Amino acid sequence: MDVLSDAISTMRVGRPSVSLTTADPSWSTEVEIFGGARFYVVTTGGMQVTGADEPAVTLAAGDAVLFPYGTAHTLANVTDGTARFLAGAYRLDQVRPHPLFQNLPALVRLLAGADRHRGLQASIDLVRGELDEQMYGRDLALPALLDVLLVHLVRACLADSAGPQATGWCVALDDKVIARSLRAVHEHPADPWTVESLGAHAGLSRAAFARRFTAMVGQPPLTYLTWWRLTTAARLLQATDIPLSAVAQRSGYGSAYAFANAFKREYGISAGRYRQQHRTDRRHSSEG
Structure with missing residues (x-):
């Protein structure tokens, strides 16, 4: 999407x-x-x-x-x-x-x-x-x-x-360079993106891209990439029963161990516990 x-x-x-x-x-x-x-x-x-x-x-x-x-x-x-x-x-x-x-x-x-x-x-x-x-x-x-x-x-x-002095997402989504890189991250979060490869995809040098992205989005490129990968993982944990190793792979982590550490650092609980909690929440919602 x-x-x-x-x-x-x-x-x-x-x-x-x-x-x-x-x-x-x-x-x-x-x-x-x-x-x-x-x-x-x-x-x-x-x-x-x-x-x-x-x-x-x-x-x-x-x-x-x-x-x-x-x-x-x-x-x-x-x-x-x-x-x-x-x-x-x-x-x-x-x-x-x-x-x-x-x-x-x-x-x-x-x-x-x-x-x-x-x-x-x-x-x-x-x-x-x-x-x-x-x-x-x-x-x-x-x-x-x-x-x-x-x-x-x-x-x-x-x-x-939006306006001549505007910053943030109101201009990021209309900026062809930044919008192209954001779309790439959202459509292919599992790709091995780097600041350099995202910049090349958007048509800018590494340094110019990093400055422009951070100014508009409010986060450095790899910080947003990590946020979106873990958000993608959380959605998969809520909506599917695929193994944690598959969740890790689809969200851009080369190993289940790296994914487990990153997820717990971001959400404060393990990926397995997160999935269990949301299953319980969905069951209570359906029963209510």
Whole structure:
């Protein structure tokens, strides 16, 4: 998968939720901290959103706001009439967030516009249609549409964060050189990458590549490579029953011993114990 798809997939847990809420004049509510991301899209009227340690933002019809870290906030109708808005939530594993998500602001306002974030607006329309029309297949279609909507929300956040002075993932994914190396790491984590070979793949010298990658991604190339390899290993341990030696090989470790040491150093427990814990968690979830 591509980098953004991988970043979301490694963090997503459970099923997303969404509702269409009607707010009378003077309506307001306080929303507690949440283990994931929340979003709101105003469909009628206007709303004011105030985040912790953030200035209040006013949303008109078509505008959206995203709380990537689920921080506490307040919602209020700021019109004399009825307001309606979509309210959605995604559970995300924040114990080990992808660095891309750590670059996002705590509150992101996304303004509507004919030429802005067309994919986002189209996704919003599809989600709203499923909620309004109560069509057959809604229980299957809606979660899939919400996953698509999350991609467009994050894309819009990254696009709005970009600018002449911007750094970080909002520019890394659009930088052809760095994006090429990131994609190579994500698609082939088991390859014997070095800073020199990644630089050659991206079309830069070793030193120039290392400087550019570190400045944009916030980590040296091999530090990110190690992080992604162990993240890949954790996903394999959770989702498959393949032997630990195969997990080690697929995640770029030449021996099970080297993998075992690296995994325990990163996660604080052995790979086998990690797999056992997640099997227990999945069993309890299915029984509940």
